[in-house]
Amino acid sequence: MTSAPRVAIVGGGPAGSLLAILLARRGVIATVIERSPPFVVGQAGGRSINLALAARGITALRRAGIDAEVTALMIAMRGRMLHEQDGKQRFLSYGQRVTEEIYSVSRAALNALIFEIAAKRYGVQYRFGETCVGVDLTDGAPLIAAADGSTRRLDADVVFATDGAGSEVRRALADAGEISATEDLLDHGYKELTIAAAQDGGFALEPHALHIWPRGRFMLIALPNPDRTFTATLFLPHTGDPSFASIGPNEVPAFFRREFADAVPQLPALARDYVSHPTGNLGTVTCGPWSFKDKVLMVGDAAHAIVPFHGQGMNAAFEDCVALDDLIGTHGYDWHAVFAAFEAERAPNARAIAEMALENYLEMRDEVRDAKFELRAALSFELERRFPGHWVPRYSMVMFHPEIPYAEAQRRGGLQTGILRKLTENVSSVTEVDLTRATELVSTVLG
Numbered sequence: 001m002t003s004a005p006r007v008a009i010v011g012g013g014p015a016g017s018l019l020a021i022l023l024a025r026r027g028v029i030a031t032v033i034e035r036s037p038p039f040v041v042g043q044a045g046g047r048s049i050n051l052a053l054a055a056r057g058i059t060a061l062r063r064a065g066i067d068a069e070v071t072a073l074m075i076a077m078r079g080r081m082l083h084e085q086d087g088k089q090r091f092l093s094y095g096q097r098v099t100e101e102i103y104s105v106s107r108a109a110l111n112a113l114i115f116e117i118a119a120k121r122y123g124v125q126y127r128f129g130e131t132c133v134g135v136d137l138t139d140g141a142p143l144i145a146a147a148d149g150s151t152r153r154l155d156a157d158v159v160f161a162t163d164g165a166g167s168e169v170r171r172a173l174a175d176a177g178e179i180s181a182t183e184d185l186l187d188h189g190y191k192e193l194t195i196a197a198a199q200d201g202g203f204a205l206e207p208h209a210l211h212i213w214p215r216g217r218f219m220l221i222a223l224p225n226p227d228r229t230f231t232a233t234l235f236l237p238h239t240g241d242p243s244f245a246s247i248g249p250n251e252v253p254a255f256f257r258r259e260f261a262d263a264v265p266q267l268p269a270l271a272r273d274y275v276s277h278p279t280g281n282l283g284t285v286t287c288g289p290w291s292f293k294d295k296v297l298m299v300g301d302a303a304h305a306i307v308p309f310h311g312q313g314m315n316a317a318f319e320d321c322v323a324l325d326d327l328i329g330t331h332g333y334d335w336h337a338v339f340a341a342f343e344a345e346r347a348p349n350a351r352a353i354a355e356m357a358l359e360n361y362l363e364m365r366d367e368v369r370d371a372k373f374e375l376r377a378a379l380s381f382e383l384e385r386r387f388p389g390h391w392v393p394r395y396s397m398v399m400f401h402p403e404i405p406y407a408e409a410q411r412r413g414g415l416q417t418g419i420l421r422k423l424t425e426n427v428s429s430v431t432e433v434d435l436t437r438a439t440e441l442v443s444t445v446l447g
Contacts, residue, residue: 004028005333008156010132010142011163012036014051014107015300015317017114017124019160021064022325024122032124033144033154035131039112050223050231051110052077052210052311053103056402060318063325066117073110074103075224081209082368087262091209092374095393096381100400102311104210104223132161132168137176140295142169158335160324161298162317165285165305173292181287186307188218188237188361189244189279195222195230195266203228204266212364213260218242219365220260232267235365238279249275282307284354290347291339299324304350309361310398312353312406319402320346349406356398356410371428376420378430383419386435387442391416415445 004027009016012034020030053074061067078101079093094100118124129147132154136143142154142161161169165183174181198204203224205211211230213220217237222230237243247255252274256264264270285305291297300317324342331337367373380393394413397404404412419441423433 005157006155007031008033008142008154008159010154010159010161010169011167011302012039012115012126012128013162013164014111014114014314015321016160016162017111017118018060018064018318019162019299019321019324020118020124021066021114021122022321023328024118024124025064026325026328029123029125030160031156032118032126033130033132033142034126034128036128038126038128039108039115050104050225051107051314052223053105053110054311054315054399056312057315057318058103059402060315060322063322066114069113069117070105070110073105073113073226075105075226076101076208077104077210077223078208079210080364080368081206081211083211083213083260083262084369085215085259085261090374091206092368092377095396095400096384100396101208102210102399104225106225132163132172135169135172135176135292135296137178140293142172142296157295158333159296161296161302162300163302165283165301167285167298167302169296170285170287170298170302173296174287178292179287179289181285183283183285185281185283186358186361187239188235189281191234191236191244191274191279192277193232193234193267193273194269195232195263196268197228201228203230205230212368213263214365214368215259216366216369218259220263221364222263230266232263235282235361244279284358286351286354288343288347290343294335294339297324297335297339297342304347304354306350306354306357307361308357309364310353310357312357312398316350316353316406319349352406352410353398356394356406356413372424375424375428375430376417379420379424379433380416382430382433383438383442386438390446391442412446419445 007023007028007030009020009030009032012032016032020032023030058067061070079091082090119126131145132142133145134143136153142159143151144154145151161167163169170181173179195204207224211222218235220232220234222232224230239245284307287303290303299320306313323346327338327341383391384393394409397409423438427433
């Protein structure tokens with residue numbers, strides 16, 4: 001390799017800081033531009049919605065050598081706890097091995113920790129309170145506004161944009177016609193609430209589960225926090241009945257008593273939080289190309305933001321960072337080669353997980369209530385036991401098998417869904433399934 005390039009990263013969230021660490025381990029010390037004030041470890045701030053950390057994200061943290069520190073922030077979730085309207089609960093395991101679990105982690109805490117490691121251990125330079133306001137189209141240099149109102153060109157050989165779903169770098173390039181970009185908003189939004197700790201200071205709900213109140217067109221979910229509270233999130237249409245438009249402060253108590261009665265006692269600040277917390281939007285970002293003039297490359301949500309219903313947004317962004325690190329190892333500082341190979345590798349996988357995340361919303365809010373869903377899940381586990389290494393449930397491929405690309409998980413998962421539907425068409429239990437036919441279908445369809 002030639003001498004280390006001058007690298008800037010626009011966006012100091014988890015992906016930006018992780019990428020900075022990976023580059024530093026190669027001897028490249030980046031400058032990170034971040035619009036927010038400095039992050040403080042142990043202090044909440046910014047968007048508080050919990051993140052789900054799974055195998056792909058943990059693999060990236062391990063590559064950076066920081067997985068041990070992050071472990072202290074993680075709470076294991078081993079499956080979904082479904083809350084029915086009559087108050088009954090059913091637990092659906094994510095997998096059948098003790099290692100097959102995902103982890104709830106605070107966005108603010110994770111962000112602050114990775115920043116601290118990047119800055120203190122690796123000397124990464126952060127410029128807080130600075131915002132990208134455009135791109136110089138002559139050479140791709142981002143234009144940066146400082147807190148004092150001044151604007152300057154970002155002086156760097158290469159710029160990685162990790163500035164999230166609302167990426168100013170992406171929007172500047174799209175507004176100039178240099179790339180195509182779409183932001184497809186879901187007709188549902190979300191609002192965060194807090195489930196309090198129990199009176200004895202413990203968890204009010206089972207802590208090692210992702211709790212879901214599925215109600216067809218909408219749902220409530222809750223993820224555990226280290227302080228024994230749960231971050232609850234209401235997903236609801238923006239318009240219609242019920243919707244955020246139809247449920248105002250006066251309607252919310254009756255709505256929750258009707259739909260989520262068992263959660264109401266654990267939501268002491270429901271009325272206040274519903275009014276004071278903003279309603280967030282959900283959407284899918286697609287764009288292309290992901291780079292400009294061999295100078296700027298969009299990474300993570302800046303290139304391919306997705307809805308949160310598969311818990312893979314951060315994991316996919318972290319996987320981007322590992323892929324980029326690998327390609328720099330292969331091509332050195334030939335940015336044309338690195339950028340082309342990165343988009344060729346990651347774009348099909350980004351499309352696949354975006355589509356699967358949308359499908360998972362329907363599954364979480366509606367399909368989990370169907371007895372056939374539970375039957376097909378149980379049969380999928382049985383086929384995994386019978387055909388180890390050959391049959392892997394799609395959810396497991398996405399969440400627990402980082403060696404399987406998203407696009408392959410989607411392709412193979414589609415074939416497996418067809419098999420499951422055929423085998424469960426006229427049966428009500430796994431014991432009734434024709435396993436001889438199952439063996440034939442697995443052999444002929446999956447090869």
